[in-house]
Amino acid sequence: MKLALVLLAALALPAWGQGGLKSWTGDATPALELADTEGKLHRLSDYRGSAVLVNFWATWCAPCLEEMPSIEALRTALQGKPFVVLAVNVGESARVAREFAGTMTLGFPLLLDRDTRTAKAWGARVLPASFVVGPDGRIRYAYLGALDWASPEVRTTIERLVP
Amino acid sequence: MDRRAFLQTGIAFSTAAALPWREAFAAAEWRSYELVTKVELQWPEGASRVWLPLPMTGDTAWQRSFGSSWSGNAARAQVLSDGKYGATMLYAEWPASTTTPRLEVVSRVATRDRAPDASEPRQDAERLSAAEREFYTAPTDYIPTDGIVRGTAQKIVKGTRSDVDKARAIYEWVVENTFRDPKVRGCGWGDIKAMLETGNLGGKCGDLNALFVGLARSVGVPARDVYGLRVAPSAEGYRSLGVATPAVTRAQHCRAEFYVAGRGWVPVDPADVRKVALEEPPGNLPLSHPKVDAARKRLFGHWEMNWLAYNMGHDISLPHSEGPKLPYLMYPNGETGGERLDQLDPDRFTYALTARALQA
Numbered sequence: 001m002k003l004a005l006v007l008l009a010a011l012a013l014p015a016w017g018q019g020g021l022k023s024w025t026g027d028a029t030p031a032l033e034l035a036d037t038e039g040k041l042h043r044l045s046d047y048r049g050s051a052v053l054v055n056f057w058a059t060w061c062a063p064c065l066e067e068m069p070s071i072e073a074l075r076t077a078l079q080g081k082p083f084v085v086l087a088v089n090v091g092e093s094a095r096v097a098r099e100f101a102g103t104m105t106l107g108f109p110l111l112l113d114r115d116t117r118t119a120k121a122w123g124a125r126v127l128p129a130s131f132v133v134g135p136d137g138r139i140r141y142a143y144l145g146a147l148d149w150a151s152p153e154v155r156t157t158i159e160r161l162v163p
Numbered sequence: 164m165d166r167r168a169f170l171q172t173g174i175a176f177s178t179a180a181a182l183p184w185r186e187a188f189a190a191a192e193w194r195s196y197e198l199v200t201k202v203e204l205q206w207p208e209g210a211s212r213v214w215l216p217l218p219m220t221g222d223t224a225w226q227r228s229f230g231s232s233w234s235g236n237a238a239r240a241q242v243l244s245d246g247k248y249g250a251t252m253l254y255a256e257w258p259a260s261t262t263t264p265r266l267e268v269v270s271r272v273a274t275r276d277r278a279p280d281a282s283e284p285r286q287d288a289e290r291l292s293a294a295e296r297e298f299y300t301a302p303t304d305y306i307p308t309d310g311i312v313r314g315t316a317q318k319i320v321k322g323t324r325s326d327v328d329k330a331r332a333i334y335e336w337v338v339e340n341t342f343r344d345p346k347v348r349g350c351g352w353g354d355i356k357a358m359l360e361t362g363n364l365g366g367k368c369g370d371l372n373a374l375f376v377g378l379a380r381s382v383g384v385p386a387r388d389v390y391g392l393r394v395a396p397s398a399e400g401y402r403s404l405g406v407a408t409p410a411v412t413r414a415q416h417c418r419a420e421f422y423v424a425g426r427g428w429v430p431v432d433p434a435d436v437r438k439v440a441l442e443e444p445p446g447n448l449p450l451s452h453p454k455v456d457a458a459r460k461r462l463f464g465h466w467e468m469n470w471l472a473y474n475m476g477h478d479i480s481l482p483h484s485e486g487p488k489l490p491y492l493m494y495p496n497g498e499t500g501g502e503r504l505d506q507l508d509p510d511r512f513t514y515a516l517t518a519r520a521l522q523a
Contacts, residue, residue: 060197060271061232091229091271116222116229125220125242126253126268127232144240145233 021132021141021157029139030121034088036109037098042086044133050082051161052133053149056113056124058090059100063146064128072106073150074158081162082135086111090119090127134161193227193273195521196394196471198411202235202495202514204264209500210257211264214481216390216473216492217242217251218272225277226472228270235266248476250492254483271521274468277430282327288427291385299385299422303477305352305490306373308381311359316378326384330421330429333378334463337433338450340364341371343441349507350415352490353388369491371434372419385422387475390493392416394518395469401458403442404435405469409517412509415493416470430466 032044032054044052055071057064068087075085085108089097097110113119122131132141140161147154198218204211220228233240237255244251257264279285291299302308319336320329344351344365351366353373358364364374372388379386393414397405406414418435420428439458440448448455479489481496486503489496494506495514504512 056230058230058232058271061230061269063232063234116227119230120220120222123242125217125228125230125251126240127230144242 020153021143021147024131024139024142026123026139026142029133029137030118032086032088032118032122034111034113034118036111037094037101038109040109042109042111044086045137047084047086047133048137049135049163050084051135051158053083053085053158054122054131054133055085055087056090056119056122056127056129057087058092058127059096061127065100067128067146067149068104068106070147070149070151072104072108074155075108077150077155078159078162081159083158083162084108088113088118088124090124091116132158132161135163193275194395194468195229195271195273196518197521198270198272198392198394198471198516198518200266200268200270200495200514200516202264202266202497202512204257204497204499204504205511205513207257207259207261207264207499208502209259211261211497211499212254212256212483213237213264213266213495213497214243214484214492215253215255215266215268215495217253217268218270218391219472219474220251221249225275225466225468227273229272231268231270233266233268236261236264237266240266243482245474245476245479245482245492248474248479250474250476250479252481252492256483272471274471276468277466278464279427279429284425285427288425289422291422291424296385296422299387300380300383302377302380303490304488305354305356306377306380306477307356308377310356312355312377313381315359316381319378320382326421326423327426327429329382329384330379330386330423330431331463333375333382333384334431334433336378337371337375338436338459341366341374341433341437343367343371343434343437345441350417350493366434368417368432368434368438369493371437372417372432375419375421375431375433379421386419388417388419388477388491389472389475390415390417390491391470391472392493392516392518393470395520397467397469399467401439401443401454403438404458404467406518409519410515411518412514412516414516414518417491417493418466418470418472429464431464432462432466436462 035041088111090113130143131139134140218228240255243254255266320332323329323332341364347367350368351370353369355374355377376386376388393406393416418432420430422428436459440455443454479492496506497504
């Protein structure tokens with residue numbers, strides 16, 4: 001392990017908490033370029049002009065599955081507005097992610113981070129980890145743990161970001 | 164005959180020393196484990212806080228992290244790092260109004276047995292910068308590198324030239340001169356100066372492997388402790404070097420590494436040699452016993468990875484705590500009402516750890 005990298009990572013750790021989305025005070029937005037379960041490539045930069053919820057999850061993460069329906073409810077509520085959900089599966093195969101998708105009706109893509117590099121670049125060491133990226137491509141909010149994304153408070157916060 | 168099946172039988176220990184361990188380790192594949200850490204503070208006396216070590220997040224050739232998830236009723240949870248060693252932990256806090264603070268962390272890692280060839284240079288070997296070399300030869304609070312530590316090490320390595328030879332001499336000295344003391348609480352805190360000054364060289368992994376690290380550092384060989392947890396039985400049949408059940412609450416174990424330019428970090432575990440000697444049935448085996456001798460040969464340069472690494476940190480100051488520094492972070496830690504909980508008493512704390520192997 002490179003000491004310099006360790007120190008850098010330590011400095012970049014964000015603050016988290018319950019009770020609602022927390023304003024982001026960490027580093028610049030890391031890159032995100034991943035294929036989804038259907039093979040379609042998604043780049044975060046493709047969604048400039050929209051608010052983007054980047055949610056890191058895994059099928060073995062119970063709180064991740066718990067919050068997933070509320071993410072879909074939020075997406076449905078904001079349908080027609082420039083709001084996108086990118087759910088990044090951490091470390092699992094396309095088959096596992098696809099099987100999970102078959103158990104739940106989700107209108108957003110499931111991206112595959114097989115080698116977990118993207119999750120690590122985003123500091124998503126503990127799941128679920130979610131980041132709300134503004135239309136300008138900057139992370140605005142973050143949250144560690146399960147959250148009710150359909151709650152009026154969260155929805156209002158994100159609607160303020162949507163142009 | 165299938166080699167792994169043969170190793171798993173746990174028979175024919177008298178021939179173990181002759182087995183081509185390096186080949187067996189090199190062929191080993193990744194195995195995945197799920198670790199669940201549950202904390203439930205039974206008697207909170209005010210605001211409460213918990214610090215749980217997380218599996219090492221940086222990927223290596225022998226351990227990969229797939230992340231952790233958390234759930235519970237914490238008012239605040241945060242991933243923190245000690246900033247010096249990169250020891251990563253989940254910090255959680257509860258207000259005094261929470262009657263039963265609860266936290267559950269699920270972590271997934273994959274591990275692969277380690278057997279780097281320390282005898283030949285490798286093109287892809289990790290290189291230490293001058294600053295890193297200095298860092299890994301520096302003293303810590305409990306591991307001084309001067310005085311009796313250096314004096315002892317200089318006698319041990321007299322006549323040796325290479326770092327490998329120095330490390331080998333220190334390893335053999337630790338195996339020959341120490342013993343596993345089952346009365347030591349936890350894994351021992353590794354106060355190596357006191358051990359050498361008193362001549363009481365009994366202890367557990369936190370003591371014996373710290374002794375290896377301190378002696379190596381004191382003669383300029385970069386070395387470090389690696390703190391972690393056993394998560395599975397030993398596939399090589401050593402009952403004492405694995406866990407028999409999914410309950411791993413008391414299965415913490417630290418190991419050691421030394422660095423050789425052009426070869427990278429080399430794993431060692433002299434403390435486990437002494438554990439084999441004490442605990443392998445029928446118990447209290449002499450170093451000359453074939454089981455112990457095989458372990459002694461193998462544990463210089465090999466780690467069976469039925470164990471996961473948390474971190475390599477020393478002298479850890481827990482963030483948001485005014486309590487004393489920890490020699491290392493290998494157990495759940497907590498505070499309630501401003502008082503530090505006993506990290507070595509999971510039944511009173513309370514915390515529990517379980518581990519299971521995952522299907523490929």
